[in-house]
Amino acid sequence: MPHRADSLDTIQRELTAFARRARAAAAQLHPELSLVSYTLLAHLQDQQGCRATDLAAHYLLDKSTVSRQVAALERLGFVERRTDPQDQRVQVLHLTDRGTAVLDQVAASRRTAFEERLADWDEDDLARFASYLLRYNASGSARD
Amino acid sequence: MPHRADSLDTIQRELTAFARRARAAAAQLHPELSLVSYTLLAHLQDQQGCRATDLAAHYLLDKSTVSRQVAALERLGFVERRTDPQDQRVQVLHLTDRGTAVLDQVAASRRTAFEERLADWDEDDLARFASYLLRYNASGSARD
DNA sequence: TCTATCAAGTTGTACTATACAACCAAAGCG
């Protein structure tokens, strides 16, 4: 059984290695939708629509960045803005049918990739790995 | 106990979330050295020097990208080039003392951040998480 | 041996993601 320090080093090294490859790998997997766009759309689906400010807060992005990303997604016809009648400043973002379709398709292909990659893991290991990741991400969500 | 499909979804979602935040978080942690620079220097330390082409292959980067990154690191005095006498085309890259110092310092601060973040994990969980990450990254190293 | 090809790196160009700052417009509050 390795020492605490060894495990910490491994975790650091492996997470870093993963982060280093993630963007390129995602771009390769579906040129249609960058990693960022994908997560934004996924969040919209998850939340049944939300404001640009919420996206920025959730993903630690500048509001200008989100503004441009959303503009691009709108240009592609994947999201639409609905001005909140209660507050004219607010534009609630929603997935369009086309956005939903693209997101579902990309999610499916990502899903397939993960399935292949994790094909030889047994159910218990998958469950534990998932719970560790949840626990890791939940701690200090503003860091790493 | 969750189903296989649930675990897969969680893993996908959490790894994606992590990847989304990693770059910005790393930049915040040490403005001196981006995530990419850090991994390049770490690889040089690990390998006791290597060629730019090796870095490109290992990190799935274009050689032009590596060329510029290395040029920047050289400008900062963190790496030096030693032309291979056997093959005049080849420049073997090595950490300078200053590069080693910066790398060690950044590694230490990363280490501290991880330690804090994982402070309340017990040793067994850390070891298992580390081994899962290793196993994950080892499978299909060219993807995600 | 000469030439054609290959390999290592650099440079030109372009694009994307990002941040920060300045700004505008709508709300809300004294």
Place this chain on the structure above:
DNA sequence: CGCTTTGGTTGTATAGTACAACTTGATAGA
């Protein structure tokens, strides 16, 4: 009504990246 806050856009700048064209050195086949 004016001041502050909030949601969002736009201007500007930078980093990281890819692709293509090029240079230089190595190498193998005629």
